[in-house]
Amino acid sequence: MDxxxxxxxxRKGVLEFCILATLEHGDAYPTEIIExxxxxxxxxxxxxxxxxxxxxxxxxxxxxxxxESTSGPPRKYYKLTPVxxxxxxxxxxNWEELVRSVNKITK
Amino acid sequence: MNKTxxxxxxxxxxxxxEDAYLKLSSYLSTIKGYFSESEGRDEIxxxxxxxIAEMLSEKVSDRKQVVLMTDVDYVIGVMGKPExxxxxxxxxxxxxxxxxxxxxxxxxRVFRDTxxxxxxxVCSGVGAYFNMDPLWLRLxxxxxxxxxxxxxxxxxxxxxxxxxxxTSSEKLEMHGEDVNFSNIGKKVEEEIHSFGKKAESWGDxxxxxxxxxxxxxxxxxxxxxxxxxxxxxxxxxLVAVFLIIIGLIFLVAIFSSMLGGTGIVHIDNYNYxxxxxxxxxxxxxxxxxxxxxxxxxxxxxxxxxLVYWGVRILLGIKKGNRFVSLAAGILWIIGISLAIxxxxxxxxxxxxxxxxxxxxxxxxxxxxxLFLRVKESKEWNNDREYSRKHIxxxxxxxxxxxxDSVNIYFGFPTLDIIPSESDSLEIVIYNEANGKDKKxxxxxxxxxxxxxxxxxxxxxxxxxxxxxxxxxxxxxQVHVEVRLPKGKTVFLSKSMKHIIYDIxxxxxxxxxxxxxxxxxxxxxxxxCLDCKGLExxxxxxxxxxxxxxxE
Numbered sequence: 001m002d003x004x005x006x007x008x009x010x011r012k013g014v015l016e017f018c019i020l021a022t023l024e025h026g027d028a029y030p031t032e033i034i035e036x037x038x039x040x041x042x043x044x045x046x047x048x049x050x051x052x053x054x055x056x057x058x059x060x061x062x063x064x065x066x067x068e069s070t071s072g073p074p075r076k077y078y079k080l081t082p083v084x085x086x087x088x089x090x091x092x093x094n095w096e097e098l099v100r101s102v103n104k105i106t107k
Numbered sequence: 108m109n110k111t112x113x114x115x116x117x118x119x120x121x122x123x124x125e126d127a128y129l130k131l132s133s134y135l136s137t138i139k140g141y142f143s144e145s146e147g148r149d150e151i152x153x154x155x156x157x158x159i160a161e162m163l164s165e166k167v168s169d170r171k172q173v174v175l176m177t178d179v180d181y182v183i184g185v186m187g188k189p190e191x192x193x194x195x196x197x198x199x200x201x202x203x204x205x206x207x208x209x210x211x212x213x214x215x216r217v218f219r220d221t222x223x224x225x226x227x228x229v230c231s232g233v234g235a236y237f238n239m240d241p242l243w244l245r246l247x248x249x250x251x252x253x254x255x256x257x258x259x260x261x262x263x264x265x266x267x268x269x270x271x272x273x274t275s276s277e278k279l280e281m282h283g284e285d286v287n288f289s290n291i292g293k294k295v296e297e298e299i300h301s302f303g304k305k306a307e308s309w310g311d312x313x314x315x316x317x318x319x320x321x322x323x324x325x326x327x328x329x330x331x332x333x334x335x336x337x338x339x340x341x342x343x344x345l346v347a348v349f350l351i352i353i354g355l356i357f358l359v360a361i362f363s364s365m366l367g368g369t370g371i372v373h374i375d376n377y378n379y380x381x382x383x384x385x386x387x388x389x390x391x392x393x394x395x396x397x398x399x400x401x402x403x404x405x406x407x408x409x410x411x412x413l414v415y416w417g418v419r420i421l422l423g424i425k426k427g428n429r430f431v432s433l434a435a436g437i438l439w440i441i442g443i444s445l446a447i448x449x450x451x452x453x454x455x456x457x458x459x460x461x462x463x464x465x466x467x468x469x470x471x472x473x474x475x476x477l478f479l480r481v482k483e484s485k486e487w488n489n490d491r492e493y494s495r496k497h498i499x500x501x502x503x504x505x506x507x508x509x510x511d512s513v514n515i516y517f518g519f520p521t522l523d524i525i526p527s528e529s530d531s532l533e534i535v536i537y538n539e540a541n542g543k544d545k546k547x548x549x550x551x552x553x554x555x556x557x558x559x560x561x562x563x564x565x566x567x568x569x570x571x572x573x574x575x576x577x578x579x580x581x582x583x584q585v586h587v588e589v590r591l592p593k594g595k596t597v598f599l600s601k602s603m604k605h606i607i608y609d610i611x612x613x614x615x616x617x618x619x620x621x622x623x624x625x626x627x628x629x630x631x632x633x634x635c636l637d638c639k640g641l642e643x644x645x646x647x648x649x650x651x652x653x654x655x656x657x658e
Binding site: 030031045046047048050051053054055058069071072073075076 | 117118119138142146147150151154155157158160161162164165185186187188191192
């Protein structure tokens, strides 16, 4: 098993959590989301975000609205639904527990 | 200088270099291959295209109006390579390999190669499609041209069916990835092979996560669909070849027969063509011409369409020529109309039915018993020699219709034996025919020739009646009545088999059982004189049936 693959798997696991987390502070369209992810060095390429967003939307965690853009086609602005907020809260507690457990083992 | 293509991406128009366009479109179709319908493929693709449109619109300005290869490379760099999509897919690593169902390379399509054309670029285009030198195709066409013009017909059809390679991408596709029978077979093999691999990894998946059964099911359906798709394509191509062959054979047959070149039926040394058949039905050349056109359109157009569709299926041409179907439809309807008019023309000719009566004169006979038999002739007995020379509408090895250079012979007349009203033996011949009026019908009835001959008590009937070769066919028929006085005996020879027709007798014996026996005329019907064997058999049968009930 190569290291890259393991890293990708780990990143993938938290990606959805991070998307939800970025939207907690306000609505955003995919390019904004990706910028934040890139700052945190989480996502390498943009294209992979779209399937995830669509999936989260289909799960009822996200909703979106169209907004006109000055440059190019209209943009999809994503927003957390109440279910999404609830889901995010659960994930946050889970995440803290997970970090604690991992720390306990690795230290 | 570069050729540009105009594309619509999320409602925005871009001018894009052709090579850049090819790269972008293959990129998009590859990505598309990574998503299944249920994952919301269309929505994801719309989002991605949306984003690409946004990025590209930043790249173009009034001064730089065209999207270049570098722009597409930039977009792909931002969005991620197709492999990234596979790697980041949520479910598993198995799709890291190239997706099987996405079309990466350009499939080869058939076009007319007008750059290397001699007439319409058909041969050079088809040659490119099958990877062969067009010279051979051209030679084959020239050879086929001498076979009743099949070559030229096929060429015209191909010319109409196959689109011309106009753009450079179409010219590329013309030499694209091979598509042929062995290739399709290979593809099926590959699919089965990759299915095996997938099945293994699926097995692991199922063990790990049972809730992914839904996905497995979907993959199975996907796989089965593609395998059946491949088989269906092979089957379709075989059907296409069949259609083309059948269509061409019949077209050539009809054409050549119409033009009077060859007959569709061979009689003696004379070729009987469709035209000749029409001649026997219609009164004048105009009607024959009308019927010929009707037949040509009514049968020829569907045959042409058969070939047209065959070629389209065989070469995988999806875009049809709307004009072809429309023209074919109109021509066919004209064909039907003409056929109906011709039918009415014929119907008119059959409007009236007439019977003419003719007496055959019997001279006195020495013997009491009258022998009836069918005249032995070369035609009647020597089947083998006969069938070599004549047409073969035959029943039980005997020809129903035949012809020589003078007459057309029809089989069979019908013969009945009824009691005579007087004391003398009479034979009446009823000649029946149709015509457009009574007078004409009578004319046709009179022209029927039927031969009966008498040698003392032996009376011989011809198995045929005839009409002159240039006579029209108007449902001519001959019925013979033998009027037998009471108490007179008659013997039916075995050879009468084909012409006796429902002769009344006291024992209700079937016609075939009446042969080879002597019959005597009773008050109203015949009675058998030497049917003892037959009778006893019958009685035996009835006895066995009645015995249990009587006891």
